[in-house]
Amino acid sequence: MPEPADPGTGVPLCASSDLAEGGRAVLFDVLEYGQPLRAFVLRVDGQVVAYLNRCAHVPVEMDWQEGEFLDGDRRYIVCSIHGATYEPSDGYCIAGPCGGARLKAVRVAERDGQVSWYPSADIRPAFGAASTTSSP
Numbered sequence: 001m002p003e004p005a006d007p008g009t010g011v012p013l014c015a016s017s018d019l020a021e022g023g024r025a026v027l028f029d030v031l032e033y034g035q036p037l038r039a040f041v042l043r044v045d046g047q048v049v050a051y052l053n054r055c056a057h058v059p060v061e062m063d064w065q066e067g068e069f070l071d072g073d074r075r076y077i078v079c080s081i082h083g084a085t086y087e088p089s090d091g092y093c094i095a096g097p098c099g100g101a102r103l104k105a106v107r108v109a110e111r112d113g114q115v116s117w118y119p120s121a122d123i124r125p126a127f128g129a130a131s132t133t134s135s136p
């Protein structure tokens with residue numbers, strides 16, 4: 001599990017090169033209000049974005065295979081359960097049974113070839129748990 005360099009800095013997640021445009025996401029473990037769950041980071045339109053892996057329709061993981069969140073055109077995030085469709089740039093539901101809700105974002109930044117995520121008051125690192133899962 002990656003450790004933060006110091007408090008207040010990002011938690012190293014993966015290399016920039018691990019996130020291909022429209023490719024498979026890298027999954028990582030977090031605690032939301034102390035409860036373990038997974039999050040994912042991917043790259044769409046050149047932008048690196050991260051969300052909790054939890055559908056706004058029913059709180060279940062959305063990927064249809066591990067790390068696979070995007071539709072056939074590699075444009076939108078689609079839940080594998082009932083097809084809720086989300087805009088990658090902001091996580092808003094644009095179609096399907098998610099009713100205008102949005103995915104919960106995790107703040108990420110990309111710098112010097114490294115992608116890191118930033119804990120918040122409610123989303124914390126899950127140190128000691130299983131760590132990131134990189135795409136092959």
Ligand code: FES
Pocket residue numbers: 055056057058059060062079080081082083084096097098
């Ligand atoms: S659980 Fe995701 S669309 Fe229903």
